[in-house]
Amino acid sequence: MAxxxxxxxxxxxxxxxxxxxxxxxxxxxxILLRLVSIALFAGIWEVAGRIPVSFAxxxxxxxxxxxxxxxxxxxxxxxxxxxxxxxxLGVVLSAFLGVGLGTICxxxxxxxxxxxxxxxxxxxxxxxxxxxxxxxVYGIGMTAKTLAVMILALPVIVLNTYKAVRNxxxxxxxxxxxxxxxxxxxxxxxxxxxxxxxxxAGLRLGVAAGFVGVxxxxxxxxxxxxxxxxxxxxxxxxxxxxxxxxxxIIALSTLTLVFLQWVEVRVFRPESRGx
Amino acid sequence: xxxxxxxxxxxxxxxPIDSIVExxxxxxxxxxxxxxxxxxxxFPRGKLTSLxxxxxxxxxxxxxxxxxxxxxDGGTVAINGxxxxxxxxxxxxxxxxxxxxxxxxxxxxxxxxxxxxGTSKAEREEIARRYIAEVGxxxxxxxxxxxxxxxxxxxxxxxxxxxxxxxxLLLDEPFSAxxxxxxxxxxxxxxxxxxxxxxxxxxxxxxIEEAVYISDRIVLLSxxxxxxxxxxxxxxxxxxxxxxxxxxxxxxxxxxxIWQGLKQYVE
Numbered sequence: 351m352a353x354x355x356x357x358x359x360x361x362x363x364x365x366x367x368x369x370x371x372x373x374x375x376x377x378x379x380x381i382l383l384r385l386v387s388i389a390l391f392a393g394i395w396e397v398a399g400r401i402p403v404s405f406a407x408x409x410x411x412x413x414x415x416x417x418x419x420x421x422x423x424x425x426x427x428x429x430x431x432x433x434x435x436x437x438x439l440g441v442v443l444s445a446f447l448g449v450g451l452g453t454i455c456x457x458x459x460x461x462x463x464x465x466x467x468x469x470x471x472x473x474x475x476x477x478x479x480x481x482x483x484x485x486x487v488y489g490i491g492m493t494a495k496t497l498a499v500m501i502l503a504l505p506v507i508v509l510n511t512y513k514a515v516r517n518x519x520x521x522x523x524x525x526x527x528x529x530x531x532x533x534x535x536x537x538x539x540x541x542x543x544x545x546x547x548x549x550x551a552g553l554r555l556g557v558a559a560g561f562v563g564v565x566x567x568x569x570x571x572x573x574x575x576x577x578x579x580x581x582x583x584x585x586x587x588x589x590x591x592x593x594x595x596x597x598x599i600i601a602l603s604t605l606t607l608v609f610l611q612w613v614e615v616r617v618f619r620p621e622s623r624g625x
Numbered sequence: 626x627x628x629x630x631x632x633x634x635x636x637x638x639x640x641p642i643d644s645i646v647e648x649x650x651x652x653x654x655x656x657x658x659x660x661x662x663x664x665x666x667x668f669p670r671g672k673l674t675s676l677x678x679x680x681x682x683x684x685x686x687x688x689x690x691x692x693x694x695x696x697x698d699g700g701t702v703a704i705n706g707x708x709x710x711x712x713x714x715x716x717x718x719x720x721x722x723x724x725x726x727x728x729x730x731x732x733x734x735x736x737x738x739x740x741x742x743g744t745s746k747a748e749r750e751e752i753a754r755r756y757i758a759e760v761g762x763x764x765x766x767x768x769x770x771x772x773x774x775x776x777x778x779x780x781x782x783x784x785x786x787x788x789x790x791x792x793x794l795l796l797d798e799p800f801s802a803x804x805x806x807x808x809x810x811x812x813x814x815x816x817x818x819x820x821x822x823x824x825x826x827x828x829x830x831x832x833i834e835e836a837v838y839i840s841d842r843i844v845l846l847s848x849x850x851x852x853x854x855x856x857x858x859x860x861x862x863x864x865x866x867x868x869x870x871x872x873x874x875x876x877x878x879x880x881x882x883i884w885q886g887l888k889q890y891v892e
Contacts, residue, residue: 525724528694528712529738529789539740543728619728621769 408590413597416590425579426598433564433575433599436492440499441560445553448504452511452549456518457537466512473505478566490572495564502563503556510552514545546618554607561603645670645825646691646793651700653686659850660686664700666844666853668793673819673826675836675843677883679890683851684829685721685797691827692718692795704793714742717786719796723778725770731757732766734781738789749788756784759821761814776807787822796828800835812839813867833887837861837879838870845883848890855886 392410399409408416420426455462481498488494518541526540542549568577576599583592615622644667651664660683668674676684689695691702693712701708704715712718717738725734732753733740739749757766760780770778779799786794800808816839819826830836836843837859847854859879861870870876 521720521722521724522726524694525718525720526741528692528716528718529741529785530712530714531741535741539737540726543726546728621728621771 406587406589408593412590413593416588417594417598420591420594420598426595429576429579429595431575433568433577436495437499437560437564439492440496440563441503441557443496444500444503444507444556444560447500448507448552448556449511449549452508452552453515453537453542455508455512456515456545457541462512465508469505469508469512472501473509477501477505478562478570481563481567481570485567485571490574495567495572498567499560499563502566503560506559507549507552507556510555511545511549514548514552515541517548518544543618546614550610550614550618554610557606557610558603561599561606565599643670644668645705646827647703647706648687648691649701649703651687651690651697651702653683653690653695653698661690661697662850662852664851664853668825668827669842670792670825671823672841673828673839675828675830675840676846677830677833677836677843678846678851678854679848679887680831681851682846682848682890684831684846687846687851688795688797688827688829691793692716694718714789715791716793716795717789717791719779719782719786719794719799721798721801723770723775723782723802725778725781727770730767730769731762731773731781734770735784735788738785742789752788753784756788757781759787759818760784774804774807776803776811779803779811783818787824791824793825793827796826798829798831800830800832808835815839816863816867833880833883837876837883843883845886857883 395410395413399407399412402409417426451461451465455465480501484497484501485494488497522540522544523536526536531539564575565577565580568575569581573581576595579595580592583589583595646666646668648664648666648668651661652659653661664687676687678684686695690697693702693709693716696710703709704713709716726737729737732750735757736744736749736753739752744752754766757763760783762777762780762784765773765777770781773781779802783796783799786796800811803811812835815826819839828836828840841858843857843859844853845855845857846852857879859875861873861876861879863870
């Protein structure tokens, strides 16, 4: 069981890729273990669907069939267009705005006093409750969905970046100063690279929250895209299709997080690549 | 006993003719702890001077004031006759905790001082390669700090300080986080390096043996408040086998003399 937990964590981008503390032949095959983990999960799902746990709970195989059905008739692709646009826009805006604001707050006392309390409140608040309000102000469209993504994604990105910048390694700052680094060089060459693991942890949480935001908005108020496809299949009792749709967005979210980790290791922290 | 000799103040060592670093009346207080009081010191060009003393004598504070990393409450520091109060290109610092960027390779870490000065990538990597070889790390250019031992990491720190071609190297207990075997090897290498590189070294240590082993000049500081209590110039021939120094009669006598002097500050 420990095996599947560990590999799940890695697939979701929550654990580092390295397998330093592992021993023995099978432990050196992370890909094999990940496949075993997925197979185990699918197997349990299949059994649970066959019992059945609930008449509204399809088997794994039915869901896979339904997934390819949705792909073939184009309804999945059609549904993803209105979902992905605000999602990508909201996540990209949150990432740049969040890292920018977080860095400013970490470096500049006044900015910290002005902004951080607001983001702490926003992070603590059940912000999903704001989604109806956002819809009320901006109508049911792209703007409202983008804002829904941003109010969920932005606080965690800002706060993580702020904390990472604030807790930067003091001795590296002194080192940079001793070699006459300018303020700008210190930020670009020491503070941001040193903070990047925590910033990226925030980005991963923020991106995941962005997915929550867009699906919530579509389920709650703005019946378009993926959220609408879920609602539609539920209303018709096409449970296999409904689960296939849900599984597809979970898979997409997971792949996005894995990609983000890949970028982090590739670009920012090459030393943590492998071991 | 030996302690009496110490209370007589600085020993009558003649003032050096050519001093590169001049410290005049430096004082520093942290809260209500007086770390340094009225420090006057000259550091002769091309020599290795150690600042030695028990913990709390302000030796690291003094080194960081010379480096321009800490501001003194009073007094002045002059390098080559010019007053300084901030880090400058004529000084380079080697840190006790190495202060290496974990995300950068050995080459980039060593070239970092030059990178900050805007030296072109090709040129600074060429210079870095030379100093990496100089400190005995050839073959490790593309490794990351976590792949190196403590001793090797400090060699990277030393190479980084050498590569900016400063006149004065300031070393803050560089071997305190390095294991004993590596420290011995590193000390021998430092003696060799000193004869090759025509530089002035200011070296902070709390190890009497280390100070006597490598120094041309030892400044003994006494604690609370930090003051210069004695200046010693061990006359040890370092030209031959560095292993032999440990058995040198004068080396052993000097270590003992310093220990007798410092004993009174250890409870």
